[in-house]
Each structure stands twice: as C-alpha cells, then as structure tokens.
Amino acid sequence: MSTTIIVILGFLIYAILYFTYGKKIERDVVKASDEIEAPSKRLYDGIDYVPAHRVVLFGHHFSSIAGAGPIIGPALAMCWGWLPALLWVWLGNIFIGAVHDYLALMASMRYDGKSVQFVASDLISKRTGTAFYWIVFFLLVLVVAAFATVIAGMFAKTPEIAGASIYVTVVAVLLGYLIYKVKMNLPVATVIGIALLAGAIWLGTITPVPAKFETWLVVQFFYIIIAAAIPVTILLQPRDYLNSWLLYFGIFIGFAAAIFTFRGIEIPLFSEFSPVLIGGKQTPFWPAIPLIVACGSLSGFHSLVASGTSSKQIAKESDGLFIGYGAMFTEGFLSTIVICAIAGFGFTALKTAAAAGNVPFALDHSNWGALFTKTSETLKLSQANLVVQTYADMVAASFLAFIPAKIVKVIAGLWISAFALTTLDTTNRIARYCLVEMLAPVKNAAGGLYNIVTNRWIASLVPAMLGIYLAWSKQFTIVWPAFGAANQLIASIALMTGAAFVAKKLKSKFAVMATVPAWFLWFTVTAAIIWFMIVVMPDNIAKAPGQGWTVQVIMGIMLLLNLLFIFDFFKMGKEIRKSAAGESVDEKKSETA
Amino acid sequence: MRIVFYTGKGGVGKSTIAAASAWQLSRTRRVLIVSLDPAHNLGDIFRVTLGKGDKRFNENLVLREIDLKKLSRNYLEREISVLSGTYKYLQAFNLDRYFSVLKYSPGIEEYALLTSIDETIRGGKDFDYIVFDTPPTGLTLRFLALPQVTMAWIDRLIQIRKQILEKRYTIQKIMRPLKEGENNPEVRLDYTEEGDEVLQRLRFLNENYQGLSRILRSEQCGFVLVFNPDLLSLRESERIVEGLRDLKLPLRLLIDNKVTEENRETAAKAEEELRTATGGVPVERVLLSGMLGGEKGLYEIPEDLVSILH
Amino acid sequence: MGLNLLDILKRFFQDVHRTQRESLVALTCVELRELENIFALLLLGSFAGFSAPPTFLSLELLPYMERELRIMNRQAENSGDMLAELMGTLGID
Numbered sequence: 001m002s003t004t005i006i007v008i009l010g011f012l013i014y015a016i017l018y019f020t021y022g023k024k025i026e027r028d029v030v031k032a033s034d035e036i037e038a039p040s041k042r043l044y045d046g047i048d049y050v051p052a053h054r055v056v057l058f059g060h061h062f063s064s065i066a067g068a069g070p071i072i073g074p075a076l077a078m079c080w081g082w083l084p085a086l087l088w089v090w091l092g093n094i095f096i097g098a099v100h101d102y103l104a105l106m107a108s109m110r111y112d113g114k115s116v117q118f119v120a121s122d123l124i125s126k127r128t129g130t131a132f133y134w135i136v137f138f139l140l141v142l143v144v145a146a147f148a149t150v151i152a153g154m155f156a157k158t159p160e161i162a163g164a165s166i167y168v169t170v171v172a173v174l175l176g177y178l179i180y181k182v183k184m185n186l187p188v189a190t191v192i193g194i195a196l197l198a199g200a201i202w203l204g205t206i207t208p209v210p211a212k213f214e215t216w217l218v219v220q221f222f223y224i225i226i227a228a229a230i231p232v233t234i235l236l237q238p239r240d241y242l243n244s245w246l247l248y249f250g251i252f253i254g255f256a257a258a259i260f261t262f263r264g265i266e267i268p269l270f271s272e273f274s275p276v277l278i279g280g281k282q283t284p285f286w287p288a289i290p291l292i293v294a295c296g297s298l299s300g301f302h303s304l305v306a307s308g309t310s311s312k313q314i315a316k317e318s319d320g321l322f323i324g325y326g327a328m329f330t331e332g333f334l335s336t337i338v339i340c341a342i343a344g345f346g347f348t349a350l351k352t353a354a355a356a357g358n359v360p361f362a363l364d365h366s367n368w369g370a371l372f373t374k375t376s377e378t379l380k381l382s383q384a385n386l387v388v389q390t391y392a393d394m395v396a397a398s399f400l401a402f403i404p405a406k407i408v409k410v411i412a413g414l415w416i417s418a419f420a421l422t423t424l425d426t427t428n429r430i431a432r433y434c435l436v437e438m439l440a441p442v443k444n445a446a447g448g449l450y451n452i453v454t455n456r457w458i459a460s461l462v463p464a465m466l467g468i469y470l471a472w473s474k475q476f477t478i479v480w481p482a483f484g485a486a487n488q489l490i491a492s493i494a495l496m497t498g499a500a501f502v503a504k505k506l507k508s509k510f511a512v513m514a515t516v517p518a519w520f521l522w523f524t525v526t527a528a529i530i531w532f533m534i535v536v537m538p539d540n541i542a543k544a545p546g547q548g549w550t551v552q553v554i555m556g557i558m559l560l561l562n563l564l565f566i567f568d569f570f571k572m573g574k575e576i577r578k579s580a581a582g583e584s585v586d587e588k589k590s591e592t593a
Numbered sequence: 594m595r596i597v598f599y600t601g602k603g604g605v606g607k608s609t610i611a612a613a614s615a616w617q618l619s620r621t622r623r624v625l626i627v628s629l630d631p632a633h634n635l636g637d638i639f640r641v642t643l644g645k646g647d648k649r650f651n652e653n654l655v656l657r658e659i660d661l662k663k664l665s666r667n668y669l670e671r672e673i674s675v676l677s678g679t680y681k682y683l684q685a686f687n688l689d690r691y692f693s694v695l696k697y698s699p700g701i702e703e704y705a706l707l708t709s710i711d712e713t714i715r716g717g718k719d720f721d722y723i724v725f726d727t728p729p730t731g732l733t734l735r736f737l738a739l740p741q742v743t744m745a746w747i748d749r750l751i752q753i754r755k756q757i758l759e760k761r762y763t764i765q766k767i768m769r770p771l772k773e774g775e776n777n778p779e780v781r782l783d784y785t786e787e788g789d790e791v792l793q794r795l796r797f798l799n800e801n802y803q804g805l806s807r808i809l810r811s812e813q814c815g816f817v818l819v820f821n822p823d824l825l826s827l828r829e830s831e832r833i834v835e836g837l838r839d840l841k842l843p844l845r846l847l848i849d850n851k852v853t854e855e856n857r858e859t860a861a862k863a864e865e866e867l868r869t870a871t872g873g874v875p876v877e878r879v880l881l882s883g884m885l886g887g888e889k890g891l892y893e894i895p896e897d898l899v900s901i902l903h
Numbered sequence: 904m905g906l907n908l909l910d911i912l913k914r915f916f917q918d919v920h921r922t923q924r925e926s927l928v929a930l931t932c933v934e935l936r937e938l939e940n941i942f943a944l945l946l947l948g949s950f951a952g953f954s955a956p957p958t959f960l961s962l963e964l965l966p967y968m969e970r971e972l973r974i975m976n977r978q979a980e981n982s983g984d985m986l987a988e989l990m991g992t993l994g995i996d
Contacts, residue, residue, distance in 0.1 A: 045973060045974075045977060047932070047936055047974060047977070048936070048977070048981075052925075053918065053921070055914075055915075055918040055922075056918050056921050056922045056925065059918065059919065059922030059926075060922060060925065060926060060929075063922075063926065063994065064991060064994040067994075114984055115984050115986065115987030115988065116987065117984065117986055117987055118983075118984045118987075132986060133986065136986065179767070179927065180763055180931075183762070183763065183766045186767055186924065186927075190923075232930045232931075232934070233763075233930070233931065236930070236993075237927060237930050237931070240926065240994060241923065241926065241927055244923065244926065248919075301990065304986065304987040304990040304991070305987070305990050305991045305994075306991075307987050307991075308986075308987030308988040308989070308990050308991030308992070309987075309988055309991030309992055310991065422994070426993035426994065429989070429993060430986070430989050430990060430993060433985070433986065433989060434986070437986075668959075669962075672962045672963075672965075700957040700958045700959060701958060701959060703957070704957060704958075704959035739957065742957065743956070743957055743960065746956035746957070746960060747956075747960070749945075750942070750945065750946070750956070750960075750964075753938060753941065753942050753945070754942065756938055757935060757938045757939055757942060760931050760934055760935040760938065761935060763928070763931055764928045764931055764932060764935065767924055767927050767928050768924055768925070768928055790967040791964055791967045791968060794963060794964055794967065795964070798960070798963060
C-alpha cells in the first residue's frame with residue numbers, strides 16, 4: 001500500500017459516489033428541480049441575492065470552508081493507525097458530512113436563503129435557533145484556544161515559520177494599501193503581492209524569530225484584539241487573498257508529491273480501538289472520532305457558511321450538489337493527502353527527530369496505540385508540526401525535491417498559520433456578535449451589566465481572554481476535541497434540521513438517507529460529550545483546575561443545550577405525526593364525500 | 594442690499610412698526626417689505642388687498658405677503674408627486690402611508706419659512722432694503738436656529754455618503770474588468786462624487802445654508818426688537834435677546850411701542866433693563882397716540898425709526 | 904480535443920480570476936450595504952420614531968434613494984439572521 005494508491009483510490013471513491021450516492025440524494029431526497037426558481041433569481045436585489053456561476057461559487061464556498069481544520073485533525077487521528085481515520089474521512093464524509101453540507105444548503109434555498117439557524121427555529125423550536133448563538137460562542141472560544149496552541153506550538157518549534165508569518169502580515173497590510181487605497185490595477189497588485197510573499201518566505205528562512213510558546217500566546221492575544229478592531233480592508237481581506245494563492249499552491253504541490261512519491265506506508269494500518277489520545281486517556285474510536293477529525297469529514301461550521309451566503313447566490317437548484325456536496329468532497333480529498341503524508345513519512349520523521357534530540361525511541365507498530373500521541377508530543381512533532389514535517393519530507397521525496405526542504409517547511413507552516421491567524425481574527429468579530437445576542441434577554445433586566453459586556457472592547461476581550469487562557473494549559477488533546485465537540489454539536493443540530501426538512505416539508509420517501517445519518521450523528525456526539533465529561537475531564541481538572549473546570553462547564557452547557565434540542569425535536573415529531581393523522585383522516589373524508 | 598428683521602411677541606405692534614419703518618425707508622431708498630406673520634396684517638396697514646404676488650405701493654415700496662401654511666402644503670404636495678413619479682417599488686414600501694403623516698411633521702413650517710426668506714434675499718437684488726415682519730417668537734427662533742441644526746446633520750450625512758461612495762469606487766475598481774462586456778441587469782451605481790445625486794443635493798443644501806447663515810450674521814443684516822412697556826413683554830423680550838445672542842444674530846435697535854403717560858415709568862425701567870441686557874443697543878420710543886392713525890395711514894408714525902439703521 | 908482542453912483551461916482561469924476578485928470585494932460589499940442601510944435609517948428615522956434630521960432634509964433626498972430604501976427594507980427583514988452570513992463572508996474555517 002503506498003501513498004499513490006491511497007490518493008488515487010480516494011479520488012475514485014469520491015468521484016464514483018458523487019455520481020451515484022450524491023445524485024440519488026439530489027433526485028430522491030431533496031428532489032432538486034430547476035423548475036423551482038432559486039432565491040438568487042426570485043429575490044434578486046443586486047446586493048445579496050445575485051446568481052453566481054457555479055464554478056465561481058464553488059471557489060468561494062470552498063475557500064470559506066477550507067482552512068487549518070482538515071489538516072490538524074488527521075494528524076491526531078493517526079494514533080488509531082492510518083485506516084480508521086481514512087475510512088472516516090472517506091465514508092464519514094460521503095454519508096454524513098457532505099450530506100450535512102448539502103442539506104443545509106438546499107434547505108436554506110427553499111427557505112429564501114435564510115440560514116440553517118432560521119430554518120431550525122422555524123422547523124424545530126425558537127429555542128433551538130437561539131441555542132446557536134450560545135454554542136457558536138463557545139465553539140469560537142475553543143477555536144481560539146485550539147488554533148492559538150497550534151500556532152504557538154509551530155512558531156516555538158520552527159522559528160523560521162514565525163519569522164515568515166510576521167513578514168507575511170506586513171506584506172498583507174501593504175497589499176491592502178495597494179488594492180484598497182491606491183486602487184492599483186489588480187493583476188499588477190497580485191503579482192507584487194505574490195512576489196513579496198515569496199520574499200517573506202525566503203526572508204523567514206534566514207531570519208527566524210525564536211521565542212517561547214507562552215510568549216507567542218501573549219502575542220496572539222494582542223494580535224486578536226487589534227486585528228478584530230481595525231477595518232477589514234487593512235489586514236483581514238488582503239491576508240485572505242494571499243492565503244487563497246497559498247492554498248492553491250499548497251494543494252497543487254501536495255497532490256503532485258503524494259501521487260508521484262510512490263512511498264510505502266510506514267505506520268500501522270490499525271493499532272487498536274482505544275489508543276491513548278484525548279487527555280492522555282484511552283480514546284475509543286467510536287464515539288470520539290468526529291471530535292478529532294472534523295473539517296475534513298464533517299463540520300458544523302459548514303452548514304452556517306453554506307446557508308449564510310452560498311444559498312443566496314446559487315443560480316439553480318442543480319448547482320447545489322456541486323457546491324455543497326462537491327466542496328466537502330474536495331476538502332475530504334485535502335485531508336486524504338495529509339493522511340498520505342503522515343502515513344508515508346510520519347514514522348521516519350519521529351525516529352529522526354528522536355535520534356537528533358538524543359531521546360530514547362520506543363515507538364513501533366506493536367505499541368503504536370499506547371505511545372504515538374505521547375511520543376509525538378514529547379518530540380514536539382504532534383499535530384501541525386507533524387504535518388509540516390511530513391509534508392516537507394513528502395515533497396522532498398518526490399520529483400519536486402529541487403525545492404529546498406527549509407522553504408517547503410516554511411510554506412507548509414505558513415499555510416497553516418496564515419489560515420489559523422485569519423481564523424483568530426474572524427472568530428473574535430463573530431464572537432463579539434454572539435455575545436451581544438446571547439445577552440439580549442437581560443438587556444432590560446440588567447441594563448448596566450448588558451452595557452458593560454457589550455461594549456466593543458469588553459466584548460472583544462472576553463472570548464480572546466478565555467481562549468488564550470485555555471490555550472495556556474498546553475493541553476491540546478483536551479482543547480481540540482472540545483472544539484470538535486462544539487463543532488459537531490452544531491453539525492448534529494444542522495443535520496437533524498436538514499433531516500426534519502426532508503421528512504416534514506418534502507415528505508420524501510428516501511428520507512432515511514438523511515434521517516439515519518442524522519440520528520447516528522446525534523447519538524455519537526451526545527455519547528462523545530458524556531464520555532468526555534465523565535472519563536477524560538476529572539483527571540485533567542486535577543492537573544489544571546482553572547482551565548479544566550472552564551472546559552467542563554462549557555461542555556456541560558453544551559450537553560444541556562443538546563438535550564433541550566432533542567426534547568424540542570421530539571415535540572416537533574409528535575406534531576408531525578398528529579398532523580399526519582389529521583391529514584389522512586381528511587383524505588379519507590374527501591374520498592368518501 | 595440690507596436686511597432688517599422685526600421681531601417681538603405677538604400683539605406688540607410689530608407688524609405696524611415694520612410697516613412704518615419700511616415706509617420711512619422708502620422715502621429715500623427702494624424697499625421691499627415681506628410679511629411672514631400668519632396674522633396677515635400688512636394689507637390692512639397699507640389699506641390695500643394683497644394677493645399672491647407683489648403689490649407695488651409706490652415708486653419705492655413693494656409689499657409682499659407670504660402664507661407659510663400654504664407654502665408648506667405646496668412644498669409637501671410637490672415633493673410627494675416627485676416621489677410618486679420616481680419610485681418603481683412604491684407599493685412595496687407603502688410610501689403613501691408615510692406621506693399622510695408628513696402633514697403633521699415638525700419642521701416643515703420652519704423649512705418653508707427658511708426657504709422663502711432665502712429665496713426673497715436671492716431675488717431681492719433690486720432693493721436697497723428688505724424688511725421682514727417675522728412670525729411670533731417661537732417659530733422665529735426655531736427657524737433661525739434651523740441652519741445650525743440642519744448643517745450639523747448635513748455635515749454628518751455628507752461624511753457617511755462620502756464613505757459610501759469610496760467603498761463603491763473600490764468595488765468598482767476591483768470588479769470592473771468583469772463588468773465590461775457583460776449583460777449587467779443591475780442599475781449602475783454612482784461612485785463618483787459628481788455622479789451621485791444625493792451628495793450633490795446635500796452639497797447644494799449645505800451651500801445654501803452656509804450662505805444664508807453668513808448673511809444673517811453679517812453687517813448687511815440687522816434685527817429690531819419691538820416690545821411694549823409692560824412686564825410680560827419685557828420677559829418675553831429678554832428671551833428673544835438671549836436667543837439672538839446665542840445664535841450670534843446682530844440686534845441693532847430696540848423699539849418701545851405704545852408708550853403713554855400712564856406707563857411712562859414702566860417704559861423707562863423696561864428700556865433700561867433691555868439696554869443693559871443687550872449691552873447698549875439703542876432704544877427708540879413710540880407713543881401710542883402716534884399709532885391711532887387718522888387720515889394718514891397706520892404706517893405713518895412720527896418717530897424716526899430708521900436713521901439708526903443706515 | 905486539444906482545443907477543448909485549452910478552452911477548459913481558459914475557462915478555469917477565468918473563473919479563478921473572477922472568484923479572486925469577488926472575494927476581495929465581498930467584505931467591502933457587506934460594509935457598503937450596511938452603510939447604505941444606516942444612511943437610509945438616519946434619513947427616514949422620523950418615520951419610525953427615531954430622532955432624525957429635519958424632515959424636509961429627508962424629503963429632499965428621498966427621490967434619489969431608491970436603492971438605499973430597498974436595502975433598508977431587506978435588512979429590516981434579515982437583521983435577525985446575521986450569524987450565518989457573518990460566518991460565510993468572514994470565511995471561518
């Protein structure tokens with residue numbers, strides 16, 4: 001088994017199932033029809049509701065959902081061996097994740113482009129719609145914690161990446177100035193931007209910026225506050241623009257390297273069902289896998305993105321499959337490439353690092369489950385660092401070996417950090433908004449408190465402080481799955497909403513293709529959260545009480561919201577049955593009349 | 594061209610004094626007297642019927658009466674018809690309902706007042722003096738304050754509008770190569786300052802108000818306060834003095850009207866107080882007897898009301 | 904066959920080109936829309952009971968503000984559903 005085979009197999013599986021399973025969902029579950037006019041045409045206003053060409057929209061949608069997530073998750077999931085994670089990225093994506101994305105998109109389209117949050121509050125209960133603000137807020141706090149850890153870890157281990165990131169930030173500001181203030185011709189500005197980007201990468205390799213993990217956390221704290229307070233044209237938008245070029249380049253190189261490396265897999269196919277992972281505990285593959293591998297396979301964020309802007313811009317219903325389902329497949333493919341890199345080069349990377357650091361290396365196939373996580377953490381080659389290293393090794397082992405390894409490492413690291421830094425910026429902006437919405441009910445009762453907390457600076461500080469505080473404990477294997485749990489809780493609610501839409505509104509006969517994954521997901525997420533709270537947290541609270549309790553409380557709130565949700569869902573189900581019974585009685589009446 | 598405003602509480606004889614002053618001025622200069630007072634006394638004072646347009650009283654004196662209520666109504670009707678013609682989505686917004694409320698909106702009368710004064714001044718180049726008989730105190734002070742308030746709003750709106758145009762320009766610049774050669778159903782967005790009607794209109798209004806503000810506060814312009822020798826009148830007058838001072842409008846003359854033997858003492862006291870309050874503005878006393886008319890018109894008052902103004 | 908491939912590539916690059924441009928202006932478009940909404944709200948505030956500029960100012964400018972009014976109405980409807988849109992335009996991972 002080699003990387004090449006995995007890549008090709010992955011491509012084939014996605015392609016075949018897109019045209020079989022995907023089309024079936026389109027035809028029989030959603031019953032997409034171009035006769036139904038899309039909201040972009042029906043409600044055309046030249047501003048939000050504007051039909052877009054499917055490829056362009058695909059580009060938008062994909063770049064909105066792509067980022068650092070699909071890269072980091074698989075790195076952690078390698079503790080189960082390469083096959084389980086891969087199967088989740090393939091099958092989980094096809095039968096659950098992409099279905100989730102697609103249904104959110106289509107339900108939103110049928111609801112005049114309103115978001116899945118709106119659809120949920122209409123179909124299930126108003127409480128469910130409001131719960132979104134809460135869950136998303138905590139989700140964003142956890143994103144800050146997780147991504148800040150990733151970035152700080154990467155910067156501390158490879159100072160060249162830190163240097164390059166700083167220079168790229170400067171380049172982004174400069175590019176923003178050129179594009180938005182000077183209003184320079186865009187292709188010219190792009191060329192300048194990319195040239196400067198290359199320069200920044202090169203400069204980073206020769207002027208590293210070494211600093212400690214904690215230092216980087218503090219730096220990021222200030223970065224978040226400042227970046228989220230300045231106009232988007234100064235840093236956020238131009239940086240996003242540069243990122244997209246980096247993304248194309250990175251995927252292209254990664255794909256080429258993966259196919260043409262012909263590298264044999266060197267990590268075990270399957271280690272054990274419950275290797276050591278989350279919080280140092282044995283982690284059962286089910287129900288924990290969705291918490292670890294999110295974005296490449298299933299991610300609640302996507303339903304909000306799909307129903308936030310994409311649904312208002314789809315030109316016709318038949319484009320939905322390509323955009324909703326297809327973009328998710330593409331992201332899954334991205335994760336596949338990452339898995340290839342780690343599967344093919346991870347073991348060597350770890351061994352080499354141990355030798356270089358004169359550290360005893362006991363990891364091998366027989367004790368993989370027990371020791372992988374610990375070993376990689378000790379060698380500072382876990383999550384992002386592992387990806388960066390193996391990606392560089394993979395490129396070096398392919399025909400692209402002419403690119404210096406150091407540069408490839410910086411590119412890979414930059415790719416992750418650039419996306420992660422942009423995410424930190426945007427999470428703060430959105431978290432501010434969520435906070436205000438969460439506190440809306442107390443506006444009249446506790447006006448003073450409301451005014452203080454919703455002040456723009458305070459509202460900005462709260463998520464940033466909470467996030468960095470959680471990151472401070474350096475317990476990535478706690479923070480990441482907590483983020484995963486919140487994300488998948490949204491996914492669960494969104495998928496249940498999609499399933500409810502299909503069953504209740506569309507009354508399609510093949511609704512099982514939506515309802516079965518929805519229920520499966522809901523059980524998995526609920527079980528995972530409960531397992532997390534009961535098995536994992538107690539010891540970790542003992543280790544770091546402050547952060548531990550914070551995470552525990554957050555998980556508790558989410559569990560509560562989850563249970564409230566399912567209660568409302570059942571209530572809705574009863575109403576459907578009641579009205580269905582009423583309808584069949586009416587039908588009989590009209591028949592006999 | 595000089596401009597004189599006659600202000601004062603209702604009933605102090607403001608209109609008669611204004612008319613008399615206009616008459617006196619017209620001995621040697623070309624004068625236009627405009628009455629804004631809803632009481633419509635001007636015609637009675639000169640013993641002529643005044644209609645919509647100007648009435649030439651004699652070689653040097655022209656009379657004009659402005660009906661503010663009618664003006665406001667006309668303004669609204671005109672605006673409503675313009676709006677009905679412009680909007681394609683009238684039904685969606687139920688604009689008709691909005692308009693019926695407009696009749697009661699505050700500010701329309703002040704605006705009508707303001708525009709008529711502005712237009713009068715603009716169109717009054719042929720005259721050496723324009724005399725305004727203003728409406729009762731409240732309205733007058735409100736309208737005089739109007740340019741300030743309006744300008745603050747206009748400033749802010751211009752600021753936001755410029756930001757809007759800047760963003761449109763950015764979008765246009767970045768997207769333009771795509772829009773060329775494309776069948777774009779969307780209405781073209783104005784992104785230049787010259788092309789944006791809203792900004793042009795705001796600027797136009799701004800210039801008008803700036804202009805009017807300047808004139809009102811300049812050497813060309815003067816306010817005359819008419820009062821009676823009684824305490825109530827005095828209090829009201831002090832308010833007007835304060836108001837004019839706050840608005841930095843130049844008060845040039847005080848006229849103590851309807852003085853008799855009986856109220857001579859009160860008159861003197863009132864004059865003293867007002868002279869102090871205004872920092873020494875000259876006072877002219879007018880006796881009641883002079884106001885009773887006779888064969889001569891009500892406008893022929895013996896006292897000299899205008900030398901001060903030259 | 905060769906021509907077709909060239910066509911496809913050309914189309915592909917055109918689409919990438921377009922996507923890039925649209926991403927660059929996406930946030931600015933959102934900002935523009937909100938500013939226009941605010942502008943309309945400020946002017947028409949008197950109709951809704953807010954403190955507002957002198958009514959005549961609104962009247963003077965209304966004839967030119969069809970687009971802004973449309974936006975204001977659309978936003979009045981959508982302002983309760985902004986979370987997903989924020990996540991879509993800001994591009995959360």
